[in-house]
Amino acid sequence: MAPPLQTTETPSAAQGAALPLDAEGIYALAARSMFQLFSSISQGMFLVDQTGRIVWVNEGYERFLPRLGVASVHDFLGHKVEEVIPNTQMRRVLETGQPVLIDLLTNRAGTFVVSRLPLHDGDGVLFGAIGIVLFDQPETTLQPLISKFALLQRDLDEAKRELAAQRTRSLRASVDGARRAKYSFASFVGSSPASVEVKRQARRAAQSMSPVLLLGETGTGKELLAHAIHSASARAGGPFVSVNIAAIPEALLEAEFFGVAPGAYTGAERKPRDGKFKLADGGTLFLDEIGDMPPSLQAKLLRALQESEIEPLGSNQIVRFDVRVVAATSRDLPQMVRDGLFREDLFYRLHVLPIRVPPLRERRSDIPALVEVLGEDLALRSDMPMPELGARALELLAAQEWRGNIRELRNVLEQAAMQCDDSLIGPEVLLQVLKSSGLEPADLSAHARSAQAGASGEKASADRRLLRPLAEQIAELEGQAIRAALEVHAGNKLATAKALGISRATLYDRMAALNL
Ligand SMILES: Nc1ncnc2c1ncn2[C@@H]1O[C@H](COP(=O)(O)OP(=O)(O)OP(=O)(O)O)[C@@H](O)[C@H]1O
Numbered sequence: 001m002a003p004p005l006q007t008t009e010t011p012s013a014a015q016g017a018a019l020p021l022d023a024e025g026i027y028a029l030a031a032r033s034m035f036q037l038f039s040s041i042s043q044g045m046f047l048v049d050q051t052g053r054i055v056w057v058n059e060g061y062e063r064f065l066p067r068l069g070v071a072s073v074h075d076f077l078g079h080k081v082e083e084v085i086p087n088t089q090m091r092r093v094l095e096t097g098q099p100v101l102i103d104l105l106t107n108r109a110g111t112f113v114v115s116r117l118p119l120h121d122g123d124g125v126l127f128g129a130i131g132i133v134l135f136d137q138p139e140t141t142l143q144p145l146i147s148k149f150a151l152l153q154r155d156l157d158e159a160k161r162e163l164a165a166q167r168t169r170s171l172r173a174s175v176d177g178a179r180r181a182k183y184s185f186a187s188f189v190g191s192s193p194a195s196v197e198v199k200r201q202a203r204r205a206a207q208s209m210s211p212v213l214l215l216g217e218t219g220t221g222k223e224l225l226a227h228a229i230h231s232a233s234a235r236a237g238g239p240f241v242s243v244n245i246a247a248i249p250e251a252l253l254e255a256e257f258f259g260v261a262p263g264a265y266t267g268a269e270r271k272p273r274d275g276k277f278k279l280a281d282g283g284t285l286f287l288d289e290i291g292d293m294p295p296s297l298q299a300k301l302l303r304a305l306q307e308s309e310i311e312p313l314g315s316n317q318i319v320r321f322d323v324r325v326v327a328a329t330s331r332d333l334p335q336m337v338r339d340g341l342f343r344e345d346l347f348y349r350l351h352v353l354p355i356r357v358p359p360l361r362e363r364r365s366d367i368p369a370l371v372e373v374l375g376e377d378l379a380l381r382s383d384m385p386m387p388e389l390g391a392r393a394l395e396l397l398a399a400q401e402w403r404g405n406i407r408e409l410r411n412v413l414e415q416a417a418m419q420c421d422d423s424l425i426g427p428e429v430l431l432q433v434l435k436s437s438g439l440e441p442a443d444l445s446a447h448a449r450s451a452q453a454g455a456s457g458e459k460a461s462a463d464r465r466l467l468r469p470l471a472e473q474i475a476e477l478e479g480q481a482i483r484a485a486l487e488v489h490a491g492n493k494l495a496t497a498k499a500l501g502i503s504r505a506t507l508y509d510r511m512a513a514l515n516l
Contacts, residue, residue: 043112043133047119050127052081052091061133067109081131093118093129104138113138179239179279183227189373190366194358198225205353206232211305213290213350214328216357219407222328223288225357230284235324238283243276246289253297254313258304261315277310280323290350291331291342302346325350360402360409367398367409374410378417385423387413392427399442400434412437479514482507486516 020026039045044061048054054077062073070076070084081090086107093100093116100116113135119128135142185199205212206229214222223242230240248256259275276285287293293301304310309320327350336342360366371389379386389397402408415433416425434441481500489495497507 038132043136045133046131048081048090048094048129048131050094052094054079054081054084055128064109064133064136069108085131088131090116090129090131094126097126102134110136111138112136113142179241179283181227181231181236181240181284183224184231185228188221188224188228189370190363191369192363192365194363195366198355198357201353201355202229203232205229205355208353209324210352211325211327211350212353212355213333214326214355214357215333216328216330217359217403217405218330219405220330220357220359221406222330222357223286225355226284226286226288226326226328229326230286230324233284233324235283239280240284240286241276241280242286242288244288246292250294250296253294254300257297257301258310259312259319261312261317263314275310275312277304277321277323278312278319281321283323285323285325287325287327287350289329289331290327291329291333291336293342293346295341295343298343298346302343302349305346305349360405361400364398368394370406370409371397371413374406374413375417378410378414384417387417387420387425388423389425389430390427393425393430396427396430396434396441400439401442408437408439412439475514478510482510482514482516 020029039058039060042060044064045058046054046061047056057073057076065071065073065076068084068086076084081088087105088107089100089103089105097118097120099118100114103114103116105112105114112133115132115134117130117132118126119130121127185203188195188199190196190199202212202225212226212229214225216222226242227240230236243256245253255273255275257275257277259278260272262272305325308322309318311318333342333347333351337344337347360370371394375387375389378384397409397412400409404411412430412433413425415437416429417423419429419433420426431441482496485496485499489499493504493507497504500507502510
């Protein structure tokens with residue numbers, strides 16, 4: 001039940017009345033006593049009814065009225081609380097029924113520490129609220145507390161700043177780490193003719209600024225070579241940024257490449273950020289699995305590569321970049337062009353310096369060295385002794401087809417090392433690992449026979465070819481040399497004769513004899 005509208009007189013106490021003996025009487029007296037105590041020790045108090053009208057104000061509160069621009073108590077009582085006390089939050093207490101035990105209120109009368117308590121009747125029905133000014137001018141009365149709070153706040157802010165700086169430093173370090181090339185040409189193990197040739201081509205590519213296209217089966221070392229090309233290039237001091245196109249959902253690829261401008265999206269997952277082109281500025285951008293580039297984005301990528309500029313999503317600003325592109329794919333890109341799955345113009349843009357990375361089965365003589373290096377790496381990473389392979393186990397490895405190439409070789413070695421109690425890996429364990437990995441173990445005897453047959457057959461046929469009349473062999477060699485020189489010089493007789501060190505007349509003679 002709402003109390004009647006009153007003036008500044010304190011709600012009457014039980015002065016003069018006999019002390020109650022029953023609990024209800026004591027409770028009523030205690031409530032009244034507490035009310036009076038708060039009224040006298042606080043700086044001021046007022047009551048509102050459930051509609052938010054001021055119904056009572058004590059003497060202490062009266063002194064704030066002039067500062068609130070209210071001439072008298074009568075101009076205060078009966079008004080809606082927010083009309084006479086700017087910035088008050090009493091309405092919220094009436095709406096929620098929840099107390100605000102302590103709060104700071106600032107308005108034209110000053111800053112106050114206040115309490116706001118809802119008032120409920122015996123049935124729990126809200127009938128009003130009480131506003132208490134605990135401290136007037138808290139900056140002076142609460143000075144020691146405020147100083148301590150300020151000190152703690154300063155320490156907290158400093159700690160937060162330091163933490164944020166540390167986080168930024170470690171993020172930057174990990175990003176820098178991630179953006180530095182991890183491999184050089186020394187990391188590319190192999191001295192077979194095929195490996196030597198691929199390294200030679202890649203070293204030459206490193207000296208150029210043109211795009212490089214690395215073509216080869218999965219696990220052949222294309223990514224390793226991309227790192228090595230960057231490390232050996234003039235851009236080695238710049239970032240190496242890698243994008244695995246196959247690993248990024250199509251919907252996110254555009255943002256990944258071109259970045260997102262501030263305010264482009266409201267969703268939390270689309271915060272403004274730089275795209276990979278911008279991140280690679282001054283360095284190398286490695287586009288891994290370029291054959292998986294969705295057709296919808298191929299035109300945009302081509303434009304970016306041609307113009308060396310991008311437009312981040314949600315922005316109309318052009319961002320220029322200076323990036324050297326190395327792309328790689330294990331897919332048959334020319335066939336994809338023929339099938340209309342890959343843009344021809346983009347293909348030619350990337351196909352400036354193509355390098356074919358041969359599969360492991362074309363460089364089997366690299367396998368012992370690879371086994372040694374991969375084994376060393378495994379031992380370092382897993383704290384295991386370095387795996388050793390006997391001659392027969394090595395033979396078995398050398399005979400495999402290795403569809404997954406060096407990556408597959410590494411996996412097989414790792415599994416075999418884990419299954420062996422000592423560091424020596426025998427052929428039985430290898431056979432078991434190969435089978436459990438779904439790989440068909442090579443037939444060693446057949447492999448040996450074919451390798452031997454290949455070698456001895458080749459030798460036998462070479463021998464037979466040499467056991468012919470010398471004039472016949474010389475004529476054959478002469479014909480080969482003339483045909484090759486004519487081809488190189490596009491049929492130009494003068495240049496061909498010069499290259500072969502013969503006169504033009506002799507060349508015409510020989511050509512006639514050879515029916516050329
Ligand atoms: N010649 C090599 N010497 C040493 N390690 C190699 C060599 N080639 C590849 N590797 C290792 O083999 C693994 C696969 O190589 P990488 O990722 O470069 O192959 P990839 O051709 O890019 O494969 P994918 O096409 O599947 O992406 C890596 O751990 C790499 O370090």
